Amino acid sequence: MTTLQASAQKQLRQMIESIERLEEEKKALADDIRDKYNEAKGLGFDVKTLRQIVRLRKKSQTERQEEESLLEVYMHALGMLDGPLSADAEAAVDHMIAAE
Amino acid sequence: MTTLQASAQKQLRQMIESIERLEEEKKALADDIRDKYNEAKGLGFDVKTLRQIVRLRKKSQTERQEEESLLEVYMHALGMLDGPLSADAEAAVDHMIAAE
Amino acid sequence: MTTLQASAQKQLRQMIESIERLEEEKKALADDIRDKYNEAKGLGFDVKTLRQIVRLRKKSQTERQEEESLLEVYMHALGMLDGPLSADAEAAVDHMIAAE
Amino acid sequence: MTTLQASAQKQLRQMIESIERLEEEKKALADDIRDKYNEAKGLGFDVKTLRQIVRLRKKSQTERQEEESLLEVYMHALGMLDGPLSADAEAAVDHMIAAE
Structure with a gap:
């Protein structure tokens, strides 16, 4: 045997092509997200703060308050x-259980 | 004035919600890609090599050969x-223009 | 000519070996930093908050307050x-120059 | 109690200052590595290929050959x-144990 069997070759090609399609769609979405931030910037919003908001909204209010208090x-x-x-x-x- | 005007508040909310929807779709695609690699692994393929293939297929054959030659x-x-x-x-x- | 000239070969080897030494020292420092965070964790400190503190201390108090206000x-x-x-x-x- | 005890405050400060010193040293090394690559570029070497060499030299020859064969x-x-x-x-x- 000197190469992959025909069936494995076909599977390999299908896998790679599926992954490439998904990667393309993912890249298109990443571009859309970047465009949306640029649009927000054009409206006068601060992009860095918007990114922080998106991160914070993934947490509950309790979680955010606990983190904020500890930071303070x-x-x-x-x-x-x-x-x-x-x-x-x-x-x-x-x-807190801090060292004494 | 003690807060954003109603129109700016509305814009801000729309922006953030659009970005969150796009981020969710992007995450779903990242999950699909990971699943596809896991499926390939289950079929006996090597994931690290598959990832390398996906990277290499973005380049032309000439580009790949030049890089390979230089590496050699x-x-x-x-x-x-x-x-x-x-x-x-x-x-x-x-x-090559290498130092003498 | 079928390979790099001796002088270029020597330069290449010296470059690579210098980079490898620097990479090793850098990795040792990354390990030290991780150990220090683990030590702090052992003393009861919260590592995520410590990392945030390290980031915030790179900024001036004015810069921090402006960012905090905008976030609020x-x-x-x-x-x-x-x-x-x-x-x-x-x-x-x-x-603020926000959209109206 | 309205704040960290004095001993915990002192520990916190020492931890943060140690980490900051280590981070600075790490950053200086990262700068040295970048300078070294720039120096190599100035001598006619290809930086991308040099980075690949540094990665490959961390592996044994057997490991490299196996990866290369599978890729092929x-x-x-x-x-x-x-x-x-x-x-x-x-x-x-x-x-290989590939799908049939």
Whole structure:
């Protein structure tokens, strides 16, 4: 035997061609997404913030608030924030298991 | 004014929702591609090599051969290959502008 | 000529070996960074939040506050926040060039 | 309690500062690697092929040959190669568990 059998050759070609079609559709969607962000930019919106919004909307409000509170606690501890901690962040500290 | 105007709010929401729909479709396609590779794996094909094939088929045969020849020249110079250079690789050396 | 000249061969080998040494040192540092995060995790810190802190500290406080305010404006417009906008976010709205 | 204890604050600061130092060193090495590739380019070498060489040298010769043979078998089955399979690629076919 010096090459793949005809049936395996056919399977291989079908697999590759399916994948290529799917890759093309995926690329077209990636282009559409980029265009949509550009359209938003043209309307005066900030693209970086929009991307952040899209990421944040995948999380629940509770999840977002917990993350935000923990970030505030760390930032406060490092002197990156002016003023006192918010009530949410204070509650986060109370639940933390940090090193003593 | 303490918040975005109603029209801008509406635009923002439409933009974000469009992007989210496109992102979902893109994710579904990424899942389909992964499934297709898994199906190929189940048939006995090597996924890493299939991915390489998909990359290579985006290039012309000439482009592939030139890249392959150049790689062969470098590998030969570094002692990574047994035997002499192929005719294609020799031709590549003749065209190279390498430091003397 | 059937291969690279001796001088080019030598240069090629030196280049590749230099790059490999640098890549090794870079990989060792990546490992050190991962170890440091694991150590922090062992002390009770949240790794994801630590990574966010490292990113945020590369920015000035002004830059961080502007980004945070804009994010708050967009989140508020999308109904992702309870309560009114903060004073900073209101100021951000006043400076925005959003579509009408 | 309204904030992290002093000892945890100190640990947090030390962790973050260690990570930042390591990140800086890592970035400096990434810059050195980029400079080295640019230097190689200035000497007439092809950067893309050099990167491929660096990847390939992490593998054993046996591993490289097996991958190359399998790639050749698939490319041949897809009509991407002129001429017959090499002896190595024929041997690879004999060992393959491909779909019938």
